[in-house]
Amino acid sequence: MRAAVSSQQAQPHVRRAGLWFGFLGGGIAWTLHLLSAYAIAEFGCVGGLGERQYGSISLVAWLELIATGLTVCLALAATACAYRCERRLRSQEETAAVGEKTTARAGLFASGSFAFVILFESIPIFFYLRDC
Amino acid sequence: MTEPTAASRESDSSRESAFEQTWDEPVGFPGSLATVDNFRIGMRFLVTSFSFFLVAGVFALLMRIQLARAENDFLGPVTYNRLFTMHGTVMMYLFAVPFQEGLAALLLPWLLGARDLAYPRLTAFSYWVFLFSGLIFFSGFLFDAVADIGWFAYTPLSAPAFAGKGIDFWVVGLGAAEVAGVAAGAELTISVLRLRAPGMSLEKLPLYAWAWLATALMIVFAFTTLFMATLLLELDHDVGTRFFNDQHGGNHLLWQHLFWFFGHPEVYIIFLPATGVVSLIVCTFSKRIIGYTWIVVAIVLTGFLSFGLWVHHMYTTGLPELSLYFFAGASLMIAIASGVQIFAWIGSLWGQRPRLATPLLFVLGFVFIFVLGGLTGVMVAVVPFDWQVHDTYFLVAHFHYVLIGGAVFPMLAGVYYWLPKFCGRMPSERWGQLSFWLTFIGFNVSFFPMHILGLLGMPRRVYTYSPSLGFDSLNFLATVGAFVLAAGFLAFVVNVLYTARYGSEASDDAWGGDTLEWSLPSPPGNALYPHLPIVTSRHPLWEREEGSSRREPARAVVEALDHQPVGWRATLLVDAITGEPQAIARLATPSYMPFIAALGIVLLTVATIAKLFLLIPVGVLISAAAVTVWLWPDRKELERMRTSALSTETGLPIFTLGQQSLGYLGLLFLMAVLGWCIGTLLYTYFYLRLYSKEWPQGYLPLPELFSPAVHHGAVLLAAVAGGVAWAVFRREQRRLAIGLLAAACALQFLFLLLHFYELNALRFAPQSNAYGSVFYLLSWSMDVLVSIAIGLALTGAIRLWKEKEHWRLFTALHTQMAAHFGYFVAAMAAIIYATLYLSPHVL
Numbered sequence: 001m002r003a004a005v006s007s008q009q010a011q012p013h014v015r016r017a018g019l020w021f022g023f024l025g026g027g028i029a030w031t032l033h034l035l036s037a038y039a040i041a042e043f044g045c046v047g048g049l050g051e052r053q054y055g056s057i058s059l060v061a062w063l064e065l066i067a068t069g070l071t072v073c074l075a076l077a078a079t080a081c082a083y084r085c086e087r088r089l090r091s092q093e094e095t096a097a098v099g100e101k102t103t104a105r106a107g108l109f110a111s112g113s114f115a116f117v118i119l120f121e122s123i124p125i126f127f128y129l130r131d132c
Numbered sequence: 133m134t135e136p137t138a139a140s141r142e143s144d145s146s147r148e149s150a151f152e153q154t155w156d157e158p159v160g161f162p163g164s165l166a167t168v169d170n171f172r173i174g175m176r177f178l179v180t181s182f183s184f185f186l187v188a189g190v191f192a193l194l195m196r197i198q199l200a201r202a203e204n205d206f207l208g209p210v211t212y213n214r215l216f217t218m219h220g221t222v223m224m225y226l227f228a229v230p231f232q233e234g235l236a237a238l239l240l241p242w243l244l245g246a247r248d249l250a251y252p253r254l255t256a257f258s259y260w261v262f263l264f265s266g267l268i269f270f271s272g273f274l275f276d277a278v279a280d281i282g283w284f285a286y287t288p289l290s291a292p293a294f295a296g297k298g299i300d301f302w303v304v305g306l307g308a309a310e311v312a313g314v315a316a317g318a319e320l321t322i323s324v325l326r327l328r329a330p331g332m333s334l335e336k337l338p339l340y341a342w343a344w345l346a347t348a349l350m351i352v353f354a355f356t357t358l359f360m361a362t363l364l365l366e367l368d369h370d371v372g373t374r375f376f377n378d379q380h381g382g383n384h385l386l387w388q389h390l391f392w393f394f395g396h397p398e399v400y401i402i403f404l405p406a407t408g409v410v411s412l413i414v415c416t417f418s419k420r421i422i423g424y425t426w427i428v429v430a431i432v433l434t435g436f437l438s439f440g441l442w443v444h445h446m447y448t449t450g451l452p453e454l455s456l457y458f459f460a461g462a463s464l465m466i467a468i469a470s471g472v473q474i475f476a477w478i479g480s481l482w483g484q485r486p487r488l489a490t491p492l493l494f495v496l497g498f499v500f501i502f503v504l505g506g507l508t509g510v511m512v513a514v515v516p517f518d519w520q521v522h523d524t525y526f527l528v529a530h531f532h533y534v535l536i537g538g539a540v541f542p543m544l545a546g547v548y549y550w551l552p553k554f555c556g557r558m559p560s561e562r563w564g565q566l567s568f569w570l571t572f573i574g575f576n577v578s579f580f581p582m583h584i585l586g587l588l589g590m591p592r593r594v595y596t597y598s599p600s601l602g603f604d605s606l607n608f609l610a611t612v613g614a615f616v617l618a619a620g621f622l623a624f625v626v627n628v629l630y631t632a633r634y635g636s637e638a639s640d641d642a643w644g645g646d647t648l649e650w651s652l653p654s655p656p657g658n659a660l661y662p663h664l665p666i667v668t669s670r671h672p673l674w675e676r677e678e679g680s681s682r683r684e685p686a687r688a689v690v691e692a693l694d695h696q697p698v699g700w701r702a703t704l705l706v707d708a709i710t711g712e713p714q715a716i717a718r719l720a721t722p723s724y725m726p727f728i729a730a731l732g733i734v735l736l737t738v739a740t741i742a743k744l745f746l747l748i749p750v751g752v753l754i755s756a757a758a759v760t761v762w763l764w765p766d767r768k769e770l771e772r773m774r775t776s777a778l779s780t781e782t783g784l785p786i787f788t789l790g791q792q793s794l795g796y797l798g799l800l801f802l803m804a805v806l807g808w809c810i811g812t813l814l815y816t817y818f819y820l821r822l823y824s825k826e827w828p829q830g831y832l833p834l835p836e837l838f839s840p841a842v843h844h845g846a847v848l849l850a851a852v853a854g855g856v857a858w859a860v861f862r863r864e865q866r867r868l869a870i871g872l873l874a875a876a877c878a879l880q881f882l883f884l885l886l887h888f889y890e891l892n893a894l895r896f897a898p899q900s901n902a903y904g905s906v907f908y909l910l911s912w913s914m915d916v917l918v919s920i921a922i923g924l925a926l927t928g929a930i931r932l933w934k935e936k937e938h939w940r941l942f943t944a945l946h947t948q949m950a951a952h953f954g955y956f957v958a959a960m961a962a963i964i965y966a967t968l969y970l971s972p973h974v975l
Contacts, residue, residue, distance in 0.1 A: 019709065027436040034440040034458060041455035043822050050452075060454070099333025099710045102425060109429040117437070121461030128454040 018081050023103050025078025026111025033071035033118045040064055045132035053130070061129045068122040075115035082107030148662065151695040155247075155659035158722050166722040168252035169658055170237050173259050175554070177234020178547075180259075181227045184266055188222035189621065191215045193614055196578075200611035202599035212595035213280035214298070218269070220283030221302065224398065225309045226266045228539055229351070232405040233258070233316040235546060236344050240320060242553075242649035242656065243338050245329025245665045247703040250322040250794050253720045253762055258315040260730030265308035268737055272301035282593065284395065285365070287376035287387040292369050303366045304737040310359040311733065317351030318801040320344050322794065325708045326717070329648065330686035331667040333711040338647050339421070342428050343408030346435035350397050350404075353439070356805050358394035360812040361387060364909075370740065373898045373905035375816065381829040381902035385449055386819055390812065392442035399534060400438035400466075404431060406498070406542035407473050413495050413549050414477045415671075416645040417486035423476035424670065430476075433469040437462050447518045456515050463513030470506055474499060489643070490564030494545035497572045501537025505530060508583070523593070526586025532579045544571070544624055551628065552642035556654040557635030563627035571620030578613025581606040646671035662695045664704060667711065689713045692781035699772045704784075705792060715788045716778055718769075725762035729755045760923075765931075770942050787941045789948055799949050803956045806920075810913060810960055814967055817906045827972055829903040832896055835969045843886035847918060847961040850879035854925060854954035861947045866932060866939055869947060873929035876954060880922045884915060907968060914964050921957045924950040 044050060044060040052059040086104035157169045167173065195215055198207040207215065237255050241248050249255055272278040279302035281290040290299055324337070324345045337345075365387065367373040374380035376387050415421040440462035447456055477499065486492055508530040512518045521527060544567075551559045586592075590603050597603050641650040648665055649656075650673055666686050669675035693704065693716075705717040736751030738744075779786050790796055821827050828834065857872035891911055898908040928950035931943045 016709075023432075027432060030436055031439065034462065037458045038443070038455050041452050041458070043818075045452035045454065046822055064454075099335050102333070102335030102428075103709055106425050106428050106432070109425065110432045113429065113433055114436070117433075117462070117465045120465060121458050124454065124457030124461070127457075132452040132454050 019085050019100060019103055019107070022078055022082025022085050022107035022111060025081065025107075026075040026114030029071045029074035029078065029111075030114040030118055032074070033067060034121070036067040036071070037064055037121070040067060041132065050132040057129045058131065060132060061125055064122070064125045068118060068125065072115055072118050075111055075118055078111035079108060079115060082111055147695050147698065150698040151662055152657070152659050154698050154701060155657075157658050163722070165727045166256075166724045168248075168256045168720060168722050168726075170241050170248050170252065170255060171656065171658075173255050174234045174236075174238025176259055177230055177237060177262070180263055180266065181230040181234060184222050185227040185231070186621070186625075187270075188219050188227065189618060191219040191222075193618055195219065196611040196614040198595060199597075199607050201608060202601070202604050203596050207595065209595045210280065214278040216593065217279045217282050217298075217302070221269060221279070221306075222266075223535075224283055225306060226262075226269065228402040228535065229313060229398070230262050230309075231543060232347070232402065232539075233313070233320070235409075235543070236320055236348075236405060237316070238554075239550065239649065240323055240341060240344060241327070241660055242652055243341055243647050244324065244327060245332060245648045245661060245667060246323065246327040247660045247664075247701070248327075248719050249319055250327055250717070251319050251720065251798065253723055253726045254315050254319050256723075257726035257729055258312045258319070260727050261308050261315070261733055262312035264730055264734045264737075265305045265312060268301060268305035268308060268734075268741075272298050275301075277301055284391055285387075286391075287365070287384040288378075290365060290387075291376050291384070292372075295369075299369065300366075300741045303362050303369070304740050307359060307362045307366070308733055308737055310355045310362070313351050313355040314359070314805060317348040317355065318798065318805070320348035321352070322797045322801070324348070326705050326794070326797065327703055328706050328711055329661075329665045329667045330689060330704060330706060330713045331711050332706070334709050335424075336667055336670045336672075336711065338408075339411035339415075339424070339427055339431075340405070340408030340647075342431050343404045343411075346431045347401050347404045350401050350435055350438065352801070352805060353808055354394045354397040354401060356808045357390055357812050360809055360816075361390035361394070364390075364816065366740065367898075367905070367909070370743070370745075371898060373909070374900075374902045375820075375905050377902070380900075381820065381824055382905070383820060383823050383902070385446075386816060388446055388449065389442065389819070390816075392445045393439070396441040396444060397438040399531075399538075400434055402535060403470075403538040404434060406539045406546075407431070409542045409546040409549070410477060410495050410498060411473075412645070412647060413491050413545055414480050416549075416643050417489070417492045418480045418484040419486075419674075420480055420484070421476070422479045423472070426472050427476050430469045430472040434466060437466040437469060441466065444513060444518075447515055448522045460513055460515050464510060467506055467510050467513075470502075474503060474506075489548075490559065490561060490568060491545045491549035491643070493565065493568045494541050494548065494571075497568060498537055498541035498545065501533055501541060501572075501575065505533030505535075505537050509534060521586055523591055524586035525582040525590045525592055528592050529579050529582035529586060532582075536575055536579075541571075547624075547628065549643065550649075551631055551635075552638035553649060553652070553654050553656070555632045555635070556638055557631050558638045558642060559631040559635060560627055563623055563630065567620050567623035567627055569620075570616055570623055574613050574616030574618070574620050576613070578610050578617050581610050581613075585610075641673065646674045648672055661703075664690045664693055666690055686713060689782045689784065692778060697772075697776055697778055700769050700776075702778075702786075705788075705794070713782070713784055715792045716782065716784050716786045717788075717794050718773060718786070720762075721769075723762055725758045729758035729762065732756075732758060760927075765942070770938075774938060774941060787944070789944055793945055795945055796949060796952075799953060803953065806917060807956070807960070810910075810917075810964070813906065813910050813913060814963070817910065817967055820902045820906055821971075821975065824903070827903065827975070828896075828907075829901040830896065832903070834972050837969055837973075839886075840890060840965060840969050843883050843890065844961045844965040846879045846883040846886070847921075848958045850876040850883070850921070850925075851954040851958035853879060854951040857928075858947050858951035861932075861944065864940065870929050870932050873925045873932070873947070873950060876925045876950070877922050877929065880918045880925070880957075883918055884922075887911065887915060910964055910968055914961060917957045917960055921950075921953055924953050 040060060040063045044063060049059045054062060082104050086101065086108055089101040089104055157167045194207060195212065198204050198212055237249060277297035279298035281295055281299060285302065288294055324341045364375040368375055368377065374382045376382045376384050378384055411421060411427060441459060443451060443456060443459035444463045512521065512527065512530060548559050548564055585603055585606050588603065590597060638654055640654050651665065665672065701719040701721060702716050703719060704713050705715040706712060707714050732751045732755030735754060736748050739747035739751060773786050776786065853872045853876040857869045857876065860872065861869040896904040898905045928946040931946050932939055935942050
């Protein structure tokens with residue numbers, strides 16, 4: 001039965017999960033960053049976390065910086081993963097590898113861009129270190 | 133090479149005619165209700181949505197006449213408000229997205245080298261629901277109940293206390309349109325990812341397909357959010373819930389958050405497919421496209437970033453300042469992603485001396501107008517500037533530059549470009565040029581002055597203005613421009629109708645295009661690609677790689693599928709990244725069920741509008757029964773698939789499981805949509821919680837923990853039973869699998885029973901306050917999920933019980949789907965339990 005319902009799998013040249021992570025990981029990191037940054041600002045400022053200060057910096061700003069740090073790391077990890085996949089695939093000439101190579105290269109650009117976007121969007125935090 | 137014998141020729145021709153017969157579509161009026169052909173349905177989408185566009189355009193002209201001079205009395209304020217509401221509503225929901233979806237339904241199988249879309253019946257269903265939703269919107273005119281709350285329907289203006297009768301037509305019509313949109317989104321995503329010609333890896337995917345891949349996913353998430361928002365609004369109206377009622381713990385700003393979480397991606401949902409059209413046209417006329425990978429990256433960036441702009445519309449609502457700037461950053465960044473595509477097109481055309489035929493003229497017009505719209509977009513992304521021009525005509529100018537420039541011009545370009553393929557005739561170049569120049573000049577004369585009007589302070593959404601404000605001359609100019617623009621659209625319609633009847637004959641590849649559709653006859657018949665193409669290049673018609681040994685395995689598959697199968701419809705399912713053949717995918721045949729399911733939805737919506745609430749379950753039952761019949765496998769067809777030699781000849785499976793099965797991929801999408809619905813409700817719950825002094829509101833006692841844990845636990849146990857059923861199925865223990873699926877059903881039914889008693893015993897109602905509203909809605913959502921799980925488990929058990937001979941082949945997918953959906957429902961049960969019962973104790 002298994003034979004009937006199973007199928008041929010193309011031999012992966014790199015791990016498929018790594019390829020997809022490299023391609024979409026930056027975008028996912030950016031999504032997480034935006035949603036968490038928004039949630040911290042909206043819920044934190046309304047809930048009074050902006051008034052609590054640690055080292056002259058409000059708790060809201062600390063949380064925003066932590067969220068930024070974590071998500072930038074995630075986006076950079078995706079970029080690195082895409083870069084590794086692209087390097088491994090660079091020497092391969094098989095037809096199947098061409099699509100994977102492009103996916104890896106697009107992932108390198110996309111995840112790298114998302115890491116930049118997260119950093120760019122986080123600049124305003126430094127103007128709101130003490131209040132909301 | 134040996135000459136074919138008479139006998140072999142006869143056998144070839146009988147095989148070809150049998151194949152053609154397999155793809156025959158029913159004829160006549162009754163047959164037109166059952167057709168699932170992508171060309172016919174795509175055409176219907178185009179014609180219907182363009183008709184809606186023309187009507188909404190007439191509304192715009194009436195509004196422009198009213199605004200042509202100060203204190204005009206051509207339209208009263210009531211009529212004006214109704215017209216501007218219907219203009220925006222029709223353009224955004226009934227024209228822009230459905231037109232793009234129709235074009236995609238029509239083009240994508242041609243471009244991808246597939247014989248049809250993944251779920252042909254879903255395409256038909258999507259069209260019928262779209263058509264009926266449009267008719268519901270417009271039927272408000274018959275009952276003097278036209279919505280007058282703007283296309284955005286902000287609460288509290290649209291809340292029960294203020295909105296007129298028209299709101300019901302608006303909300304219900306919109307709900308139906310969203311169902312159609314989500315169905316199309318799921319269909320197109322899976323088709324682009326899995327139904328392609330062999331060898332069409334991601335890097336050879338036409339840019340139009342890339343654009344649709346991103347767009348279709350955006351539609352699924354954006355439209356689902358709006359669907360939930362409209363559901364909450366309708367419940368406020370009909371059930372008396374308090375989601376948007378500030379006096380009872382609700383929050384009117386919640387609507388804006390939910391609406392704009394849909395509303396801003398909507399702009400890119402309209403724009404991205406248009407960029408795909410532009411990329412193909414630019415490539416054909418300049419014989420190259422530069423920066424393919426960068427365009428793909430820009431599409432991905434745009435798809436993601438578009439969801440990060442919703443607060444961009446809420447700068448003046450008093451949100452914490454810090455939160456505004458994250459969205460300002462995203463709004464600025466998306467301009468870079470759009471700019472990458474613009475530079476790639478300009479670079480591709482640069483120095484190529486392309487022929488300035490009508491499609492390319494519209495593309496150039498698009499670039500000019502969209503760049504201006506994009507620049508003003510960057511301006512309004514800047515918070516202080518937006519504070520100055522918010523709700524002025526500057527915004528009206530900006531978004532018309534983006535939407536008409538970014539979408540309508542490419543749509544017209546696309547129609548001119550593919551018209552030879554649609555009808556086998558070339559459009560008139562003279563009429564084409566006339567339509568372009570009228571449209572281009574009329575558009576700019578109409579909308580450019582609005583920038584200045586906005587900067588002078590003219591507010592939007594007003595039916596008149598005082599002569600002392602000095603807005604007269606610019607408004608008059610804008611009105612003149614609007615009529616010139618209308619003349620341009622009229623010239624377009626005349627050209628299309630003229631071409632369809634009298635146009636000169638077109639060759640199959642009318643413009644010398646590079647993509648696969650130009651290899652098809654014009655117009656293509658019902659049976660697309662009897663001989664599936666093998667793709668070896670990004671430009672398959674320009675660069676053919678003959679006799680390459682690298683494609684030998686694919687060639688064997690294609691040879692085996694030449695005019696095959698007969699008696700059931702199939703195409704190739706390929707690996708999403710590499711484009712290597714993975715399985716043979718069965719495609720659905722014509723059926724009346726999509727039409728009947730859509731009629732069920734119409735009954736449901738009409739019952740809601742007429743407040744005949746007892747008819748709502750009848751509508752639900754009709755739709756559910758039609759969907760069940762539609763999905764129930766045809767025994768004869770299964771037998772034909774089983775006895776087919778294709779699996780042996782191609783080495784590919786026909787009966788597939790998991791991600792190689794279209795049915796399973798559809799289930800994954802259903803889970804994503806349902807999960808997103810629950811996610812929207814969880815956001816609603818915590819948003820209301822945030823702005824509430826006490827929680828539960830009304831000083832209600834904290835929810836009990838134990839008994840809800842027991843019945844939510846029953847759902848977890850049901851998931852375990854379903855999982856074990858799938859495991860024993862694989863060990864070929866049929867009877868035990870049936871028993872375990874029945875046990876899963878029983879446990880889920882037990883949940884429904886216990887849940888019913890729990891809700892009945894509560895000391896508050898959905899109408900009590902916003903807490904009660906969101907508590908009940910999340911609870912009812914859980915009931916809906918469990919009911920679907922019961923349906924799937926029951927189907928699996930019944931099919932397994934009835935299918936005694938080939939049960940391993942025919943019922944494996946149903947058992948797997950029942951088990952996996954059970955896991956999903958169990959996860960949702962855990963999340964909902966944690967939110968409703970645990971979180972009030974700790975937050």
